[in-house]
Amino acid sequence: MIEIINLTKHYGEIKAVENVSFSVNKGEILGFLGPNGAGKSTTMNIITGYIPSTSGTVTVDGYDIMEHSREVKKRIGYMPELPPLYLDMTVTDFLDFCAQLKEVDKKAWKSQKDDIMELVKITHVQHRLIRNLSKGYKQRVGLAQALVGAPEVLVLDEPTVGLDPKQIIEIRKLIKALGKNHTIILSSHILPEVSAVCERVVIINKGKIVAVDTPENLSKNLTDFTKFRMTIAGPEKRVKELIQQVYGVKYLEVQNTGKDDECSYIIEADKDIDVRKPIFHKLAQVGYPILELRSLGLSLEEIFLQLTTEEREVN
Amino acid sequence: MLAIWKREVQAYFYQPIAYILIGFFFLISSIYFTFGTVAAQVAELNNLLSSIIFILTFVCPILTMRILTEDRKNGTEVLLVTSPVDVYQIVLGKFLAAFTVFMVMFASTFIYLAIIYILGGQPEIPMLIGGYIGFLLVGASYVAIGVFASSLTENQIVAAIISFAILLLINIIDPIATFVGGFTAKVLDMFSLLSRYSDLNAGILDITSIIYYLSFTAVFLFLTTRVIDKRRWSQG
Known part of the structure; x- marks a missing residue:
């Protein structure tokens, strides 16, 4: 579903990502693990087409991110580390805006919207201004935004950061449930999260991949x-x-x-x-x-x- | 693009900013209308329009200061850029939203026209049309400058100051051109928005002036897309 080949990103002298290659199969939940500043967010920003890479290719469902960025963007729902929210809008208005922006068919959106709100449990706050929501609910609206238009691929950058333990467990459960019909890349620097949710793990450090395997195999082979x-x-x-x-x-x-x-x-x-x-x-x-x-x-x-x-x- | 336009127009009216700007514009122009037009018993609006065009130097920077800065600060730029829309559509949507508010503000001058008719005045229609078109075109150029300035920074105040500085320069460019003379004057004249406005306001509907304003607007919007793209290449 997603092929990343020799991805490299330089910021002047700094090499944020170097020769990163991995692939994600359809329907898989892939954990993207690394300490802070390892290049996780940069890689995700490139996959989703927010920033261009210095060299290397990313293809999603056969479409190249540079040549057919529109086709790729249609297939990806992205939740960046800082959820992209318009604080002056209500939850429903914001989700309607996202649906228009992502060119979701109007009729399809009507039925989809309630499902999404139900899924991330924001139905009861739908008429409130996003500004007035707690951190946990903002995070959920951010996740709902990524789900708009039922994209095949979800890219989630540290989806549980800043949440309390109960919320973290809920979000993890939700991601697991979403994994049944989505391909998911999930980044984290929290290890139990990755081993609890992901089927395969890519460990990245200082812009380079250091290991790719299932959590179990990693623990078997390394000893x-x-x-x-x-x-x-x-x-x-x-x-x-x-x-x-x-x-x-x-x-x-x-x-x-x-x-x-x-x-x-x-x-x-x-x-x-x-x-x-x-x-x-x-x-x-x-x-x-x-x-x-x-x-x-x-x-x-x-x-x-x-x-x-x-x-x-x-x- | 339509979605962005709609959201931004709503955002203007969710917040007090649009009301304050329109109110401010209407207050100042009403003072001019009362003393310059009604009290002076002049049955035309072109005089008024050319007098109040200076207000735009203050209004447009404030109108546009948050239009792109806010997206960078809130991280919503990621949402816009990773959605299946092109950067030029984002910029155009934002520009049209600010220009829509500008047009609402501008529409307030129709009240003066009504008053003139009620008082029995008969303004000359061709001159009036020229004046209105000129005012809208200058407004579009000013708004485009403001949009461009807001792409340069993530601080609203800085954006407002940059566009205010550019507009102030444009305001004094004619006297400077006259002063220096020669080739430099010709170059400076390329940025003289207001000299062309005088022609339009005098009822001379010169197609080159209209094209000038439209291309001026287009160039600044194009530069805005370049700034956004450039930043995507160099930043994370």
Whole structure:
């Protein structure tokens, strides 16, 4: 649906985006992740045709953004970081204006308008001036604006920034629901957001892509060991010895649980060797029961930090 | 384009600005009408029109100061540019909106015409038409200058000052041209909006003058689209 090839944007000496290439499939929710100032907004502004790129191409549904910008713009609903709202208009007037601006068929708009307002839950504030709405509602009107004309692609730049936790959860749910019949690019610097909503993640840092994968794969591939936590009843010293004897165990850390006869152990082992079974057998022989076994995957947060800091070291 | 025009005209009347400007214009022109026309027992309006055209130097910068600056400040420029409309349509829609308010303001002078007829005066129609067309054309040029100025900055006050400065220069360009003389005078004359207005107001419907004003307006609107495009290339 969206193809981005070798996208580059320079502001004089500053390279805001460099050789960024990725594609978004139809119906996919793609997370665009990176620290502040990584080039997320610049990339999104280029995809939506707000600013031109220095070099590289963007095609949406087969149309090039530079050559057929009108066709591309018809297919994209964009919600920039600062929702573009006319504060002196009421919600309905503003949405009507957007529909005219986007050349939505008048009859189609009549039925669409109520659906959109229902979806983002702004029906009850429709006759109020946008100026008087709270931040959360302004954000929703901004989202409603992007939905006008039922575009196939939605580009959302940090849609939950500045909202309270309850609103954030609501907006995320909404985006997930929208993902059923839209192709969505969503940018964020908040990691749980991306892992909660997106099917695929593009991590960008200092204008360059550092990783593209599903959140799960990212966490799998980036680690060359498996990590889990075991709580075992038995004397600490003896248990520690037993575990260390198992082939494949690379690292062991003991955490006290506060109870006399049991301890927690953080175990890291080679990725290819399953050490859980031998540990169980060993402990069973001497009668020390395993009370808890939990796998500790690398969280997206750790991956993110790892990727973006590694990049820094290279530079 | 129509959507932008409609929104901007509404915005003018949602806010007090249009009423204040029209009121101000009507007040000043009424003073001129009362003392210069009625009290002097003159049965024509051309004198009045040429007297009150200076008010536009103050009114037009304020009329146009927020027309593009506000979009940059509120981020609505992103909405306009990423919608399936061209930049020239955005600029034209905005210009026409400001010009619509200008025409409403201008329409207030029809009251004076009615009063003249009621008092039994018979103004000369060709002169009147020339005066009206001239006034509208000068107005269009002034509004275009204002729109251009508002594309240069995101601060309304700065925009107003820039267009006020340009209009002030245009007001004093004739005396300057006479003073310097020669080739420079000819160049300066190209920017002399008011000398051509005197001809029109005298009832001389010269097609070159009309084309002059229309192209003057078009050039400034074109420059406005260039400024917006240029900024899109250089900024994020």
